[in-house]
Amino acid sequence: MKAYLNGQFLPLSEARISPLDRGFLYSDGVYEFIPVYSRCPFRIDEHLRRLQDSLDGIRLANPLSDTEWKRIILRLIAETEFADQTVYIQVTRGADVKRDPCFPPGVTPTVFLFSAPLVGPSAALREQGVAAITAPDLRWARCDIKTIALLPNVLTRQLSADSGAAETIMLRDGYLTEGTSTNVFVVRDGVILTPPQDRHILPGITCDVVLELAEKHKAPYEVRPVSEDELRNADEVWLTSSTKEVLAVVTLDGRPVGHGENAGKPGPVTKRMHAWFCTFREDVMRRCDA
Numbered sequence: 491m492k493a494y495l496n497g498q499f500l501p502l503s504e505a506r507i508s509p510l511d512r513g514f515l516y517s518d519g520v521y522e523f524i525p526v527y528s529r530c531p532f533r534i535d536e537h538l539r540r541l542q543d544s545l546d547g548i549r550l551a552n553p554l555s556d557t558e559w560k561r562i563i564l565r566l567i568a569e570t571e572f573a574d575q576t577v578y579i580q581v582t583r584g585a586d587v588k589r590d591p592c593f594p595p596g597v598t599p600t601v602f603l604f605s606a607p608l609v610g611p612s613a614a615l616r617e618q619g620v621a622a623i624t625a626p627d628l629r630w631a632r633c634d635i636k637t638i639a640l641l642p643n644v645l646t647r648q649l650s651a652d653s654g655a656a657e658t659i660m661l662r663d664g665y666l667t668e669g670t671s672t673n674v675f676v677v678r679d680g681v682i683l684t685p686p687q688d689r690h691i692l693p694g695i696t697c698d699v700v701l702e703l704a705e706k707h708k709a710p711y712e713v714r715p716v717s718e719d720e721l722r723n724a725d726e727v728w729l730t731s732s733t734k735e736v737l738a739v740v741t742l743d744g745r746p747v748g749h750g751e752n753a754g755k756p757g758p759v760t761k762r763m764h765a766w767f768c769t770f771r772e773d774v775m776r777r778c779d780a
């Protein structure tokens with residue numbers, strides 16, 4: 491696999507950073523994750539904007555212009571053998587000569603990218619939907635920043651892995667926040683609900699696409715706090731992310747999601763939204779001039 495590190499393209503296995511890198515010592519950095527279809531980065535401008543917001547959130551100057559970012563990303567995509575990829579971008583506050591929490595003056599940020607094959611859910615999983623569990627949201631008060639400090643996400647995700655589920659949906663003070671690496675949508679009485687993009691959740695790029703699609707197709711939706719009770723009694727639940735796209739959750743804490751004949755199966759609103767998403771993605775890719 492190909493990587494880019496601080497100005498150089500190289501095989502991923504040869505990339506090296508200092509143990510004094512502040513990303514390693516303090517998780518002092520941010521990241522992005524861009525899905526690539528047929529060598530076209532999906533919503534690259536939106537991902538670069540979110541990267542800028544994350545950098546602003548940790549008070550780190552963007553080391554590259556959007557033109558430079560795009561040049562690096564496109565070259566990495568071109569040099570990677572798979573047509574469908576995921577480009578990972580990480581920027582840290584760089585490697586100091588000592589361990590000190592204060593921002594080091596004059597240190598160059600570390601810029602690291604690599605591309606890997608895009609592995610989404612299998613066709614069978616898409617068809618059947620996935621299991622999810624719930625757990626308390628243990629994270630900090632700035633979940634809108636895409637920080638590399640992912641230990642709460644890792645520990646919380648492992649809970650679902652331990653029980654054979656695909657995601658852990660997090661709850662804070664009786665309200666839904668998001669999954670450990672996904673945004674969450676709930677359908678109740680035909681209305682699509684998702685929590686507002688405040689400091690408790692990551693503003694997902696896929697989430698925005700889904701909301702745009704709901705608007706375009708005049709599907710009723712509301713962006714507002716979603717209570718634990720509304721989640722547990724939902725007609726349908728789905729996850730969104732760059733790799734999962736729109737993925738139905740069919741059991742929550744071992745109980746079937748939904749009611750009547752749709753209980754425990756991907757529901758009609760979820761399936762329609764996934765179909766709209768696929769059409770939208772194919773359209774974007776057709777017009778891709780990357």
Ligand code: PDD
Pocket residue numbers: 523668669670671672673692693694695696697730731732733
């Ligand atoms: N995760 N919420 C969290 C906490 C996330 O980490 C992610 C993405 C999302 C969905 O965002 P998007 O639609 O822009 O992918 C929501 C990526 C995929 C990751 O960390 O691997």
